[in-house]
Amino acid sequence: MDDTATLVAAAADGDSGAWKELYQRFSGLVWAVARSYLVNAADAQDVCQTTWYRFAEHLTRLRDPARAGAWLASTTRHEALRVLRTSGRALPVGDLELLGMDADERSPEFLLLEAEERDERAARDRALWSAFEELPERCRRLLRILIASPRPSYQEIADGLDMPVGSIGPNRGRCLKRLGVLASRRGVSDIRG
């Protein structure tokens, strides 16, 4: 596997295969950062789109190409905050009560899952996701980025949240512990797939 700086250099040089690989490597991170701020999926998609256009434009201009993931996380966060500030759907940052409510919103994901209710595993997934959505906003944001696929580095998570990199590990531990408690309340005893 090529390192990120090599891929950035190759993509800047016109190698579209390298660009594809950068996309595979970071599309999960970019999406997760957008989703951690934006409940509305269409808003998140617009933000990701803008981020990829900007990234293509900046291939030859990154100060530190090895940290392209952190650049992408930070660009996505800025763009998501712009949308959050101006969208009629904006929620005040830090308002835990309001965010608790959207766990009850019947999102397409939930409707899809309801159709699969008989599937035991789907039911367990749903219970775990509901527990995740019950988490306080801080935890939800952090975990949403952490669980991007492939798993981002702590530096990338920190840039997605504008938090010190040293705080990611301890918060990860705390938030997962809370999630474990909420999940077991919902009867997700066996978290194994």
Add this chain to the structure above:
Amino acid sequence: MDDATDGATHGAIDEAVDDASIELEERLRVVAERLDPVPAELFEEAMRAYALRSLDAELAELTFDSWDELSATRVRGGGRARLLTFAAGEVVVELEVSNGRLTGHVSGGLPADIVVQRRDGATRVHADELGRFATGELAPGPLRLRVSPECGGPVVTTWIHI
């Protein structure tokens, strides 16, 4: 410190990482991929973004965005215009976005050819002898301006979303 935690070295240094938390994290990652996957369309968009990157023009970065000035709790007032400034060296492009229309000004007050680039097409406008230009109503989506002043090389603005 940043460098030490960059790349693949994360996780191992964190004392709070234990088997149970790793297992829960992995489980949640699998669920997220099922319930909140990256939209497939974004791959096409990224490929288009790559094809559209400009190789010959100087990039004018966004130096001001009135959306950044709003407080986090304010909700958009009807028809409120968005003001943007892009700069590349001497060239400064000021833009107002209001109801899908662009009105703008190129510094120096010189005539310039301007192409409004979209993901699936382009619109040409001309900046008059005072550097002013305007467009008709544009559909939502990503957009950038390619500005070719009568003297000097072309400049493209960074992408914005309207």
